[in-house]
Amino acid sequence: MINLLIADDEKEVGTFLSRLFTLKGYHVQVVNSGQQFYELDFHNHHFHVAMIDLKLPDCDGLSLLRHLKTLQPRCKALIMTGYSTIKTAVEAMKLGASDYMEKPFDDISVLEAQVENLLNHCTAQHQQVVHKLAHDSGLIMGERTSMSALLETAYKVAQKSVNVLIEGETGTGKEVLSRFIHLASPRSHEPFIALNCGAISESLLESELFGHEKGAFTGATQQRKGFFEIAGNGTLFLDEIADASPAIQVKLLRVLETREFMRVGSSQILHTNARLVAASNENLQQAVMKGKFREDLYYRLNVVKLDIPALRHRKADIPLLIEHLTERNGQANRTFSDCAIEKLQRYDWPGNIRELSNVITRTLTLTDSEQTIIAEDIVLPNNHVLQPNIETKAVQTIINDPLTEWRKRLVEDFQQKKEMDLTDLLSEIKKLESIVSKEIVLQALQQTYGNRNEAAKRLHISMRKLRYILNEKNHS
Numbered sequence: 001m002i003n004l005l006i007a008d009d010e011k012e013v014g015t016f017l018s019r020l021f022t023l024k025g026y027h028v029q030v031v032n033s034g035q036q037f038y039e040l041d042f043h044n045h046h047f048h049v050a051m052i053d054l055k056l057p058d059c060d061g062l063s064l065l066r067h068l069k070t071l072q073p074r075c076k077a078l079i080m081t082g083y084s085t086i087k088t089a090v091e092a093m094k095l096g097a098s099d100y101m102e103k104p105f106d107d108i109s110v111l112e113a114q115v116e117n118l119l120n121h122c123t124a125q126h127q128q129v130v131h132k133l134a135h136d137s138g139l140i141m142g143e144r145t146s147m148s149a150l151l152e153t154a155y156k157v158a159q160k161s162v163n164v165l166i167e168g169e170t171g172t173g174k175e176v177l178s179r180f181i182h183l184a185s186p187r188s189h190e191p192f193i194a195l196n197c198g199a200i201s202e203s204l205l206e207s208e209l210f211g212h213e214k215g216a217f218t219g220a221t222q223q224r225k226g227f228f229e230i231a232g233n234g235t236l237f238l239d240e241i242a243d244a245s246p247a248i249q250v251k252l253l254r255v256l257e258t259r260e261f262m263r264v265g266s267s268q269i270l271h272t273n274a275r276l277v278a279a280s281n282e283n284l285q286q287a288v289m290k291g292k293f294r295e296d297l298y299y300r301l302n303v304v305k306l307d308i309p310a311l312r313h314r315k316a317d318i319p320l321l322i323e324h325l326t327e328r329n330g331q332a333n334r335t336f337s338d339c340a341i342e343k344l345q346r347y348d349w350p351g352n353i354r355e356l357s358n359v360i361t362r363t364l365t366l367t368d369s370e371q372t373i374i375a376e377d378i379v380l381p382n383n384h385v386l387q388p389n390i391e392t393k394a395v396q397t398i399i400n401d402p403l404t405e406w407r408k409r410l411v412e413d414f415q416q417k418k419e420m421d422l423t424d425l426l427s428e429i430k431k432l433e434s435i436v437s438k439e440i441v442l443q444a445l446q447q448t449y450g451n452r453n454e455a456a457k458r459l460h461i462s463m464r465k466l467r468y469i470l471n472e473k474n475h476s
C-alpha cells in the first residue's frame with residue numbers, strides 16, 4: 001500500500017488531495033498543523049511521499065522537512081508553496097525535497113504526475129541520468145563529494161524556469177555547470193548562448209545582448225539580433241555579471257522584470273522567454289554592499305544560488321579530473337604515477353580546473369608518449385607552495401613517536417607493578433589523545449601559516465573543536 005502524507009493548514013486543500021489520491025488507491029494521512037505532524041508515529045509508519053505546505057500556523061515547512069528527512073530519509077518530499085515563498089522552496093530542495101509545486105494548483109494533473117513520478121522514481125536510474133548529463137556537459141566529479149550534492153540541486157532547479165546565480169572562483173567550472181543546467185532542463189533542445197560581460201565594452205555588450213538596428217551607431221551596417229533574441233526559449237549564460245556597467249544592469253533588470261527589451265536604435269518592444277543563468281567569480285552580495293552591483297538585480301538573479309567549491313577544497317576529485325583531462329587531450333592511454341597524482345593533489349590550484357587542465361596539457365606535450373608520467377615531469381609555477389600531506393606526515397612523526405614512547409612506558413610500568421589498573425590506563429589513553437591531537441593541530445597551523453580556518457578545514461574539524469584541542473578555555 002502506498003502511503004502519502006499531506007501537511008497543509010488549509011483544510012479544503014487537505015480534503016481535496018486526500019479524496020484525489022484515495023481514489024487512486026493510496027492511503028492518505030492529512031495533518032493541518034506542525035503539532036499534528038510531530039505527533040505522527042514516523043518510527044512505525046512509513047510514508048512514500050509527503051506533500052508539505054511551507055507555511056503552517058505553528059511552524060515552518062522547512063522544520064517539518066528536516067524532521068521527516070531525519071526519520072525517513074527515503075520518503076520523497078514535495079513542497080507546496082505560494083509564489084512569495086519560491087525561494088524557500090528552493091532552499092527546501094537543497095535540504096532534500098524532491099520537488100516543489102506552486103499553489104493554487106492551476107492544473108491538478110501536473111500535481112498528480114509529480115506524485116506519480118516521485119513514486120516511480122528509482123534512485124539508481126535517477127543517478128544514471130544525472131551522471132550522463134554531467135558527462136555530456138563535460139562535468140567530471142567524484143562520487144559523494146561536495147560537487148555531487150551541488151549537481152543534485154542543479155538538476156532539480158534545472159527543471160524549473162527560475163533564474164540561477166552561480167558563484168565560484170575563476171576556472172571552477174561555472175560555465176560547465178550552466179551547460180549542465182541547460183542540458184538537464186526542458187529547454188535542452190533550444191539554444192545555449194554564453195556571453196562574458198567582462199570581456200567586452202559597454203556599448204558592444206548592449207548590442208550583443210539586445211541587438212541593434214541598421215545605422216543605430218557608427219559601424220552598424222545592418223540589423224543584428226541580440227543574444228536574448230537568439231537564445232529564444234533556451235538559456236542565456238552571462239559570465240562575470242559583476243562586470244556589467246550600471247547602465248547595462250538597469251537594462252537587464254528591466255528584461256527580468258518585464259521580459260521585454262528593445263534593440264539598440266529601435267522602439268519596437270520584443271519579448272524574451274530565455275532563462276538566465278548568471279555567474280560571478282566575485283561575491284555578488286559583497287559587490288552590492290560596495291555599491292558596485294544593483295541590489296534589485298541581485299535579488300532577481302539570485303532566485304537560486306549555487307556555489308562551486310574551489311578545487312583545493314575538493315582534492316578528492318583530482319584523480320578523476322586528471323583522467324578526464326588526459327582523455328580530452330586525446331591521450332587516454334597515458335597514465336600518471338601515484339606520486340605524480342599526489343604532487344598534483346598537494347598544490348593549491350588558484351586557477352582551479354582551468355589551471356589543472358593547462359598543467360596536464362603541458363605535461364603530456366613535454367613528456368615521451370610511451371612513458372608513465374612521474375612527479376618530476378610535472379612543472380608547477382615557480383613560486384608555488386606544495387601543501388604537505390598532513391595525514392602522511394602526522395602518521396610518521398606525530399603519532400608514531402609519542403605512541404612508541406607511551407607503549408614503552410606502559411610495559412615498563414606493568415613489569416614493575418605486575419598488575420593492571422584499568423582506570424589509570426584509560427586516563428593515560430586520554431592524555432595520549434590530547435597530546436597527539438594538539439601536535440597535529442599545531443602542525444596544521446604551521447603549514448597554513450597560522451590560518452586557523454584553513455587548518456580546521458584540512459583536519460575536517462570545526463573551529464570550536466580546534467580551540468578545544470589547543471586547550472583554549474573559551475572555545476565556545
Ligand SMILES: Nc1ncnc2c1ncn2[C@@H]1O[C@H](COP(=O)(O)OP(=O)(O)OP(=O)(O)O)[C@@H](O)[C@H]1O
Nearest residue numbers: 138139140169170171172173174175176281353354
Ligand atoms: N567539473 C569539471 N569537469 C571537467 N572539466 C571541468 C570541470 N569544471 C571545469 N572544467 C574545465 O575547466 C575549464 C574552466 O571551466 P569554466 O570555463 O566552466 O570555468 P569558469 O568558472 O566559468 O571560469 P571563469 O570564471 O574564468 O569564467 C574548462 O576547460 C572546463 O572544461
